[in-house]
Amino acid sequence: xxxxxxxxxxxxxxxxxxxxxxxxxxxxxxxxxxxxxxxxxxxxxxxxxxxxxxxxxxxxxxxxxxxxxxxxxxxxxxxxxxxxxxxxxxxxxxxxxxxxxxxxxxxxxxxxxxxxxxxxxxxxxxxxxxxxxxxxxxxxxxxxxxxxxxxxxxxxxxxxxxxxxxxxxxxxxxxxxxxxxxxxxxxxxxxxxxxxxxxxxxxxxxxxxxxxxxxxxxxxxxxxxxxxxxxxxxxxxxxxxxxxxxxxxxxxxxxxxxxxxxxxxxxxxxx
Amino acid sequence: xxxxxxxxxxxxxxxxxxxxxxxxxxxxxxxxxxxxxxxxxxxxxxxxxxxxxxxxxxxxxxxxxxxxxxxxxxxxxxxxxxxxxxxxxxxxxxxxxxxxxxxxxxxxxxxxxxxxxxxxxxxxxxxxxxxxxxxxxxxxxxxxxxxxxxxxxxxxxxxxxxxxxxxxxxxxxxxxxxxxxxxxxxxxxxxxxxxxxxxxxxxxxxxxxxxxxxxxxxxxxxxxxxxxxxxxxxxxxxxxxxxxxxxxxxxxxxxxxxxxxxxxxxxxxxx
Numbered sequence: 001x002x003x004x005x006x007x008x009x010x011x012x013x014x015x016x017x018x019x020x021x022x023x024x025x026x027x028x029x030x031x032x033x034x035x036x037x038x039x040x041x042x043x044x045x046x047x048x049x050x051x052x053x054x055x056x057x058x059x060x061x062x063x064x065x066x067x068x069x070x071x072x073x074x075x076x077x078x079x080x081x082x083x084x085x086x087x088x089x090x091x092x093x094x095x096x097x098x099x100x101x102x103x104x105x106x107x108x109x110x111x112x113x114x115x116x117x118x119x120x121x122x123x124x125x126x127x128x129x130x131x132x133x134x135x136x137x138x139x140x141x142x143x144x145x146x147x148x149x150x151x152x153x154x155x156x157x158x159x160x161x162x163x164x165x166x167x168x169x170x171x172x173x174x175x176x177x178x179x180x181x182x183x184x185x186x187x188x189x190x191x192x193x194x195x196x197x198x199x200x201x202x203x204x205x206x207x208x209x210x211x212x213x214x215x216x217x218x219x220x221x222x223x224x225x226x227x228x229x230x231x232x233x234x235x236x237x238x239x240x241x242x243x244x245x246x247x248x249x250x251x252x253x254x255x256x257x258x259x260x261x262x263x264x265x266x267x268x269x270x271x
Numbered sequence: 272x273x274x275x276x277x278x279x280x281x282x283x284x285x286x287x288x289x290x291x292x293x294x295x296x297x298x299x300x301x302x303x304x305x306x307x308x309x310x311x312x313x314x315x316x317x318x319x320x321x322x323x324x325x326x327x328x329x330x331x332x333x334x335x336x337x338x339x340x341x342x343x344x345x346x347x348x349x350x351x352x353x354x355x356x357x358x359x360x361x362x363x364x365x366x367x368x369x370x371x372x373x374x375x376x377x378x379x380x381x382x383x384x385x386x387x388x389x390x391x392x393x394x395x396x397x398x399x400x401x402x403x404x405x406x407x408x409x410x411x412x413x414x415x416x417x418x419x420x421x422x423x424x425x426x427x428x429x430x431x432x433x434x435x436x437x438x439x440x441x442x443x444x445x446x447x448x449x450x451x452x453x454x455x456x457x458x459x460x461x462x463x464x465x466x467x468x469x470x471x472x473x474x475x476x477x478x479x480x481x482x483x484x485x486x487x488x489x490x491x492x493x494x495x496x497x498x499x500x501x502x503x504x505x506x507x508x509x510x511x512x513x514x515x516x517x518x519x520x521x522x523x524x525x526x527x528x529x530x531x532x533x534x535x536x537x538x539x540x541x542x
Binding site: 026027028029092094098099102103105106124133134135136137210214215219220221226230238267 | 295298299300358363365369370371373376377405406407408479484485488489490492493497501537
């Protein structure tokens, strides 16, 4: 396999751009292709069958670009489809759940880790399984927070309503000796201020983006597949929905003009 | 390969026990075999040929225990022998340099990273190469600190002499916009107080132990080779020199009684 092959990153929408930004920062030589399934976002409330079907479809689309790795930058898709995708392709597949779990195990002193995420992610118990696979005696306190994504999508990051919603949803977690809280949804880092105020400054908030990028770097280096070129790579972005908003958010978030291709699925599967 | 195979960790002496402790904490199911080459420590001032020979010899010794991974927990040995060992065995080999470099790239905002280590490590430019492999434009300021290991080995962690020695050695690095300093020798974390005072609290000190253990975890999980047993593993330790001091330090550092086997090389190669 040649090292100029890209890293493919997929997400239900724009949340996975946090992972892209970290990969760009930590591995500036690597070319990235990104697929945001904005026509069908959010995945959180969908059935596992739907999420599985959508994820497979996106992987089939991205695989034609011969990526050297697939990054599932969506917690819900990782929870539901990671092992299926892993066994269907012969390149490494990195999700956002194992890196987040590993970071929490590396950081906790109390051995009690909190996890918040969408209903799909929490229902799957994927974080619990990942945490216990690493460390059998870790205590895991999980909470689905279905009201957080709508708040973020309305840009409502620091209002009184946001603080009240966050307190209602996770205030009870303070009863446990949690010293690490995994933000198990790529939207949640926007609510860091409110979450931190509710949980207290001594609780470390773990966002998967940085950890996932570091794991991408470690695995590519272990496989000797890091890109070698000194030329700046040109990344490519695809989205299944309306492109203007995606372009706006991506340009703003990544600090550069992106090359975006809207994708129209041949067989419409929009639920 | 079966998952009950151990992780082999090797070091010139006791410094690599910091990596062992982190692997035990982050991956409590994993069995570890450790080799401390206490008869020939320290490796820092030795020639590359000597370090290469010693490392090969230890790997040949450990390989009879059928490890699933080799961790070179010594900066000097990693700098000199890592790629040679990698191409001589068919299991993953993890050194301490790539994880430390990756952590620095993940954390720096100024793009200027400091590295301190033994003469052997700094002379090899291994950190510089690893940092640039990840990120071509990072600025690297390196400094060999040959007087640090003797201070640590005398248990002289916080004396006036220690502060003066540290200031003499690395005070000049303050002239650069370094925001991460890699402690490129497993002895240096003992001098954290003095190093931090000289560099200033805003400079993050990066010790490889935690980062290396996290990388061991990521690579084993990616290869689906994490241990599954819920039984507490029994680790095994080997040292080439006088066993009493090794046992004392290891018991104290790891907080448990270790199982130690002194090893007498059949062909004496003590320099």
